[in-house]
Amino acid sequence: MPEKLLNDRLLRALRRQPVDMTPLWIMRQAGRYLPEYRATRQRAGGFMTLCKTPELACEVTLQPLDRFDLDAAILFSDILTIPDAMGLGLSVVENKGPQFARPVRTGSDIRNLGVPDVETSLRYVMDAVRLIKRELQGKVPLIGFAGSPWTIATYMIEGESSKNFSRAKGMLYGQSDLMHMLLDVLSRSITDYLNGQIAAGGDVVMVFDTWGGILSRDAYQEFSLGYMKRIVQGIKAEGRSESVPVILFTKGGGLWLEDIAGSGCDAIGVDWTVDIDAARRRTGGKVALQGNLDTAVLYSSPASIRRQVAEILAAYGPADGHVFNLGHGIHPDIDPDKVAVLVDAVHELSRPFHARK
């Protein structure tokens, strides 16, 4: 029987049910802007050791909750655990980003890829979810996550972070059959992975489509959203006593909200280029919305932070279905005290919008 959550605001908002205050969490809330995170990472010796050691992943996952009154925990992990488990040899170099020892370039590279078994080659993630869930003691829900097929594919093909995505897009436009083969094995792997995280205790799952926004609309539909849809279906197809909300977030995907809302997902993450009021109208109450403060507002004064929070809350208005967040991940050079201002502002200033009618 699922444990009762002491704070279920996030789940209620994702289901578009009434809440007392707008829930919030912060993308990359467990991260480099926190001195305690930097200390744990230093002790661990590297980013991937943090990810692969359940006790350390659990420790950093819980750190922001000790400081701030956040409404969710999010698993500390990386979007590239799956290709690592496929044998590509992932390393994450400080200030350089991820690198694969064996990038995927040819049809035979792609045909050799298998769907990783989550309880063996990705067991460290499942163990981290179980441990975090136990340590949370029902305080707040736990969000599991994965990268989108397209986003993971770009790293697998490029072998590292890219500016122009010349190899990945070269394959997309020039050898689309190969690209589809790669996206197919990735979407099956991600579905298993997210279902595994849910079985291990995840209350919500989110798909990060970091690079969907570099595509044309047609290419986005065919090569990114289409495969995210399959993942949503694969999560919804599992028989569960309660449906687990799925959030899709395409960075820079504001033009395609109607398309994303038709995917079957429960909520859409929106960055700050989107007017959240317009986003609500365009998605017509079909989904909840998560976002969308400009991360850079946290460089400004407490008064300015409160003003910008108030504007977003007022733009969304009294409707149900809003989860407050930044529009991208928090930057490493943000002062944690500004995050405290943000959290208080969202809770305090959102109350009037949720007063019983």
Add this chain to the structure above:
Amino acid sequence: MPEKLLNDRLLRALRRQPVDMTPLWIMRQAGRYLPEYRATRQRAGGFMTLCKTPELACEVTLQPLDRFDLDAAILFSDILTIPDAMGLGLSVVENKGPQFARPVRTGSDIRNLGVPDVETSLRYVMDAVRLIKRELQGKVPLIGFAGSPWTIATYMIEGESSKNFSRAKGMLYGQSDLMHMLLDVLSRSITDYLNGQIAAGGDVVMVFDTWGGILSRDAYQEFSLGYMKRIVQGIKAEGRSESVPVILFTKGGGLWLEDIAGSGCDAIGVDWTVDIDAARRRTGGKVALQGNLDTAVLYSSPASIRRQVAEILAAYGPADGHVFNLGHGIHPDIDPDKVAVLVDAVHELSRPFHARK
């Protein structure tokens, strides 16, 4: 009396008049993907020497026209000539981007900025325009350009290329009065600069708002589009025998096309995230549209390039007012032969859409 142009397709398309073929030019068409450009740059010793020596700027401006049947030349220059003329000390370091010796950080830094006189401190640009115009002998129109106030401001404040724009956005949210003061002096400078380029012979001008797309919609309206509007007004206010078309291009601005179309500009540059068919409907024939092939299509085969060109032409359909272009600047590692395929494809495949009804 203005010289008669031998090829006026670009001007006709920007005025939404009938043409025989869709005109095209390519952002950064004079650039590193061309071996002859690399040779001239090598000889010059540096990027800024190219910009500041009218004979060299003219030489590289004309290089792509010798190779390809393009419908326009665009002045070879940089978006940061204005802050350089304001005394910030610009250098452009290979693979590192622009750097300012004296970035702008305080109110007193900003109050000390003056509007540069275009025929003295920016004379090298005016001389380049005059020389190019003479050398072109009316073959195709010449496009002049400038960076947008917001885009230039980000570089002036950050002092170099930035990932998070922490200083620029910190000022925008925390000291918006200072930001407005800076944008005001920049928009007056840019207006003078573009009017100067037109007086020197420019047939069309374009404003590159490279970083408008990192803003929220409200911030975009207030800090980027608002000042671009002033520039459009300042260009249109000059009494001329023929109106000079103004193109505004906000990279990542696809969500705000309706707003941009209301600025008084003649055409909007659109990147490939925008469906050009939807863009045409959303702007309702008020403006011409310029774009929007994914630059990365040029990494794929000639057949694939022709297919993608055909899709964009078909999406725009038989309406007037389309200028073909990439959605961003061309990448340095593109094979020039692929550009030849692109140019031929646009001209050949667009003819049926312009057949007399």
